[in-house]
Amino acid sequence: MEKKVKLLIVDDEIDFLDTIALRMEMRGFEVTKAPDGFSALESAEKNKYDIVLLDLKMPGINGQEVLEKIKNKNEGIEVIILTAHGSEEVSKETTELGAFCFITKPIDIDRLVTVIRLALESRQKNEIIIL
Amino acid sequence: MKNEQFASDELIFESTISKKMYSSLRRNYFIRLIILYLLPFAFIIIYFHYQYNDLMTKSREMHLMSVAENQSRIIDIFLYERINNILSIIQSPDYKYPIDKKNLNDMLQRLKRNSDAFIDMGYFDTTSIQLEYSGPLSFLEKKEYGNESWFKDLVLSSNNFVITNIYQGLRKTPHFTIGVKLTKNNKRIIFKVSLDPQKIYKYMTSFEKSNDVYILIVNKESIYQLVPNEISSPMSRSPFITSKLSGIGIDEFKLNKEKRTFAFSWISGVDWAVIVIEKEFSIKSYYNLKIELILSSITILLLLFLIIIIRSKNIVKTEKEKQIAKHQLEQASKLATVGELASGIAHEIGNPLNIIANEVGIMQDYANPKFNSSKTLNDLELNFKKIINAVYRIKDINNKLLTFVRKNENELSECNFNEIIEDLVSGFLEREMKVDNIEIIRKYSKNFPTVLSDNNQMKQVLINLLNNAHDAIEGSGQIIFVTSFDSEKIYISVSDTGVGIPEDKINKIFLPFYTTKPVGKGTGLGLSVSFSIIKNLGGSIKVESKLGKGTTFTIEFPLNSKI
Numbered sequence: 001m002e003k004k005v006k007l008l009i010v011d012d013e014i015d016f017l018d019t020i021a022l023r024m025e026m027r028g029f030e031v032t033k034a035p036d037g038f039s040a041l042e043s044a045e046k047n048k049y050d051i052v053l054l055d056l057k058m059p060g061i062n063g064q065e066v067l068e069k070i071k072n073k074n075e076g077i078e079v080i081i082l083t084a085h086g087s088e089e090v091s092k093e094t095t096e097l098g099a100f101c102f103i104t105k106p107i108d109i110d111r112l113v114t115v116i117r118l119a120l121e122s123r124q125k126n127e128i129i130i131l
Numbered sequence: 132m133k134n135e136q137f138a139s140d141e142l143i144f145e146s147t148i149s150k151k152m153y154s155s156l157r158r159n160y161f162i163r164l165i166i167l168y169l170l171p172f173a174f175i176i177i178y179f180h181y182q183y184n185d186l187m188t189k190s191r192e193m194h195l196m197s198v199a200e201n202q203s204r205i206i207d208i209f210l211y212e213r214i215n216n217i218l219s220i221i222q223s224p225d226y227k228y229p230i231d232k233k234n235l236n237d238m239l240q241r242l243k244r245n246s247d248a249f250i251d252m253g254y255f256d257t258t259s260i261q262l263e264y265s266g267p268l269s270f271l272e273k274k275e276y277g278n279e280s281w282f283k284d285l286v287l288s289s290n291n292f293v294i295t296n297i298y299q300g301l302r303k304t305p306h307f308t309i310g311v312k313l314t315k316n317n318k319r320i321i322f323k324v325s326l327d328p329q330k331i332y333k334y335m336t337s338f339e340k341s342n343d344v345y346i347l348i349v350n351k352e353s354i355y356q357l358v359p360n361e362i363s364s365p366m367s368r369s370p371f372i373t374s375k376l377s378g379i380g381i382d383e384f385k386l387n388k389e390k391r392t393f394a395f396s397w398i399s400g401v402d403w404a405v406i407v408i409e410k411e412f413s414i415k416s417y418y419n420l421k422i423e424l425i426l427s428s429i430t431i432l433l434l435l436f437l438i439i440i441i442r443s444k445n446i447v448k449t450e451k452e453k454q455i456a457k458h459q460l461e462q463a464s465k466l467a468t469v470g471e472l473a474s475g476i477a478h479e480i481g482n483p484l485n486i487i488a489n490e491v492g493i494m495q496d497y498a499n500p501k502f503n504s505s506k507t508l509n510d511l512e513l514n515f516k517k518i519i520n521a522v523y524r525i526k527d528i529n530n531k532l533l534t535f536v537r538k539n540e541n542e543l544s545e546c547n548f549n550e551i552i553e554d555l556v557s558g559f560l561e562r563e564m565k566v567d568n569i570e571i572i573r574k575y576s577k578n579f580p581t582v583l584s585d586n587n588q589m590k591q592v593l594i595n596l597l598n599n600a601h602d603a604i605e606g607s608g609q610i611i612f613v614t615s616f617d618s619e620k621i622y623i624s625v626s627d628t629g630v631g632i633p634e635d636k637i638n639k640i641f642l643p644f645y646t647t648k649p650v651g652k653g654t655g656l657g658l659s660v661s662f663s664i665i666k667n668l669g670g671s672i673k674v675e676s677k678l679g680k681g682t683t684f685t686i687e688f689p690l691n692s693k694i
Contacts, residue, residue, distance in 0.1 A: 012566075013482050015517050019489040026493075026502050059565040084481035105481060106488030109496075 004030040005120065006048065010040040010066060011055040011082065020053070023109055029116075037061030044070050044077075050123075051116055052079045054099075056090070064097060071098040078119040082107065153447050161443040169435055176428045183424070187417065188392075192381050195394035195407045198339060200379050202346050203396035203405040205335050209246075210400055213326070214292055216245040217311050221322055228315040230254060235265040248330035250306065255321040266325075268302050276301075276323070285310040285321060294401050297328055297356045297365045305365045307331070307356075328365055332357045343413035351376065351402045371395070371406045384408075457663070464656035479528050479559040483521030490514045490521075528559055546584040548623050549575040552612050555590050560597065568607035576614045582621055582688045588664045595657035596625040596684050602648055603629025603682060619690055626683040632676040640674065 007029045011017045014035055021031045032047065034040035037058050044052070052070055056063030067079050081094050081102035094102055100119045103112055220241050226234045235254055242249040251266020259277030276282045281295045295308040307326040312319055335357070336346055348357040349369045358365055370384045371393055379396040391414075394407045494514055497504040552573065561571050600610045608628040615622045632640060632647075639645045641662045665672045670688040 013485065015486045015521070016482065016489055019486070019493050019514075019517075023489070023493050023496055026496055026504075057566045059568065062566075084477065084485075105485040107485070107492075109492050 004028065005116070006050045007031045007053060007116075008034060008040060008043060008047075008049040008051070009053045010034040010037065010058075010063075011053075012036055012058045013055070020107065027109075027113055037063070037066040040066050041069055044074055049074070049077055051119055052077060053082050053112075054079050056081060056083050056094075064093065067094060067097045067099055076123055078123055080112075080115055080119060153451070156450065157443050157447045160446050161439060164439040164443060165436075169432065169439060172435060173432055176432065180424065180428065184421070187421075191409065191417070192392060192394065194341070195344065195392065195409065196379055196381060196396070198341065198344055198346065199394040199396035199405045199407040202335055202339065202407070203379075203398045205338050206331075206348065206403070206405065207398050207400055209331065209334065210294060210398075213246060213248070213324075214294075214309060214311070216242055217309060217322065217324055218292075218313075221311065221313065228320065229256065230263065232263050232265065235263045239265040242324065246330075246334070248326045248334065250325045250327050252325075253323040255323065257319055261323070271301060274301055281308055281310050282321075285312055286319075296350050296354065296403075299366070328357055332359070343410050345408050345410060347406050347408075348398075348403050349406055350404075356403055369406070371404075373397075373404055460656065461660050461663070464660035476528060476559070479563065480525055483524040486521040487518050490518045542585050542587065543583050544586060545581040546586050546589065547579060547581045548584075548589070548614055548621065549579045551586060551589055552593060552614070552623070555593055556597070556612065560594075564601065564610065567601070567604075569601060569604055570607075570609045572609055572611045574611065574613040576616060579614050580616055580621060580690060582690065584668050584670075584688065585664075588668070592661040592664055592686070593623075593625065595661045599657065599684075600625060600627035600629060600682070603627050603631070605630060608681075616690070620687045621690060622685055622687055624683050624685040626681060628681045631678040631680055631682055632674070633678060637674060637676055641672075 005028075007024055009017060009021055009024070009031060011020070012035055017033050017035060021033050024031050032043055032049070034043050037060055040052070040054070041061070054063050054067055054070075058066075063081065063083075067081070070077060070079060078100045079098065081090070081099050082105055083090055083102050084105050091102060100122070101115060103115060220238050226238070230238075235252055239249065239252045242252065251264065251268060251271075253261040253265075253271065254263040255276065256262055259275060259282060261271060261274050261276060264272040279300065281293050285293045291313060292309060292311045295310075297305050297307055299305055300308070302325075305328055307328060309324045309326065311322045311324070313322075314320070339346060345359060345362060347355060347359065347362065347369070349371055350356055353369045353372055355363055355365050355367055355369050358369075363369065370386070372382070372384070373395045374380060374382050375395075375397075377397045379394065381392060381394055383390050384393055385391070391408065395404045396407075397404045494511060496502050497506040497511070552575075556571055556573070564571055597610065604610070604627055610628075611624075611626040613622075613624045613626070615624075636647065641658050645659070662672055665686055668688070670686055672684060672686050674682065674684050676682040
């Protein structure tokens with residue numbers, strides 16, 4: 001049996017967070033939910049995640065900060081940005097901070113799964129290159 | 132779309148501000164202009180007209196008097212000189228008395244050398260018969276003069292000479308006579324010298340340069356002594372009766388029932404007065420000038436009146452345009468406010484949309500046999516509820532948005548600003564602020580009184596202040612709403628812990644299109660329109676700011692405001 005991919009989903013919109021988590025679980029992912037940036041960082045410290053799905057606009061610690069810290073502390077983690085509106089600015093800023101890519105809301109779930117697969121593949125390739 | 136919006140707004144606007152209101156505005160403005168400009172101007176014109184008239188009359192009188200005075204001096208000197216001529220000649224040692232005709236001829240020749248007014252000369256001894264005569268009228272020789280009044284006067288007088296009024300005498304032509312008596316060899320002798328009135332007149336008037344006056348001489352009985360032919364003939368009665376019998380002065384006489392002015396100057400040696408009157412053309416030119424002045428004054432007044440009519444029409448036009456422009460500015464600002472809110476709104480609408488998409492997605496998942504779900508429709512109740520909630524969230528945002536764009540006219544109602552602020556702040560705005568780490572703090576006054584105000588317009592003002600506060604805060608901060616009141620006013624303040632406004636810019640913040648925000652972010656309309664809204668509603672707004680500490684805007688409304 002294949003090892004489950006560990007997802008951390010960070011979004012301050014609880015309803016959204018609940019459903020997306022459920023849908024990802026239905027697709028065979030192991031999901032942890034974080035309702036704000038602080039609990040996301042806390043959670044990332046305790047557990048090792050493969051992929052982080054991260055909202056940008058959040059009270060307290062915003063998405064950019066979370067992205068920066070998670071990428072610094074967790075080697076080999078891939079962050080996919082979930083944003084309400086995609087713009088070149090956001091794309092440039094987040095990729096500079098190390099995000100894998102960004103997906104605009106509302107989420108097309110199949111597309112999200114595909115992107116996650118791509119991110120995982122790219123991580124494996126990177127690891128090989130690094131090794 | 133935008134253009135259509137403005138056009139329809141203008142139509143509504145035109146109809147709401149009725150024609151009646153504009154006509155009363157025009158009337159008020161017209162009356163104000165008349166009182167402000169036309170009446171004072173008319174008074175000034177009338178005043179100066181009278182002043183000018185007075186001045187003109189006085190200067191004309193002065194002119195007449197000065198001519199009269201000069202002429203009376205000339206006549207005085209003339210007569211004095213003539214008597215001296217006569218006395219010096221008849222007393223000359225060249226002649227031996229009793230004189231003969233040859234002597235008399237010689238004397239007359241010498242007199243004529245002094246003045247061409249001398250006509251002839253006669254000689255009397257103790258009798259009243261003219262013994263010798265020299266001159267053109269030889270029939271006068273040996274005539275009896277005992278009945279002539281001048282002769283009687285001279286014989287009885289203590290003076291040694293008389294000057295007659297004009298008379299015809301024995302020769303039947305008007306002339307003057309100078310009679311001189313003296314004593315020679317203990318005998319009284321008399322000389323009679325007659326003078327030509329026309330020559331005297333010519334001599335006298337030759338000194339007067341101005342040709343706009345008539346100069347004439349009357350005696351105490353108002354009989355013409357010297358008078359130009361155009362007016363009358365000597366010895367006839369004149370209409371000039373002077374108020375005084377000496378000195379100079381001004382008086383009036385009637386000419387064809389019209390009152391005219393004359394100047395008089397009494398001559399010291401004789402009982403004559405020089406009279407000076409204006410010639411007809413000079414009076415006419417004066418009246419013409421007066422009429423011209425009156426006409427031009429009336430023309431100026433009419434012009435002014437016309438300008439006032441046009442001005443008051445124009446003022447209504449510009450007032451209309453101003454109202455429309457102001458209205459458009461307010462509308463533009465509302466739209467701009469909405470524009471500034473757009474990113475927050477997009478985010479807020481985005482979230483429920485996400486939820487809907489997700490809920491629908493998960494239901495699709497349940498329905499997908501691939502996931503082998505055992506969920507029934509009853510299990511989906513929570514999902515449906517989430518979708519409905521999300522829809523209502525969008526509807527709520529939609530409603531709030533519309534309040535900014537829809538209303539144009541003041542819609543007055545009793546407003547409780549605590550409720551207005553709470554209604555505005557709670558919900559998506561507060562969430563948006565929270566996302567940017569801004570805390571909204573309310574310090575509402577208890578038992579806060581209501582005032583008559585416009586709910587929607589005030590919401591727009593508060594949104595503007597909130598947006599500015601938001602933009603002023605870098606990093607995290609607080610926005611504090613405080614309501615308070617005293618016996619006269621209510622106070623609503625919006626404070627931020629932002630960067631503050633520099634002193635050199637604080638005076639400009641209420642100006643339209645003044646903004647410190649980056650290009651594309653602010654229109655510079657928010658505060659200027661807020662200012663005009665508050666002013667329209669009878670309130671005021673002030674600002675206090677400390678650089679680096681924050682800014683406080685305070686809105687005041689009188690408690691029993693009458694708008």
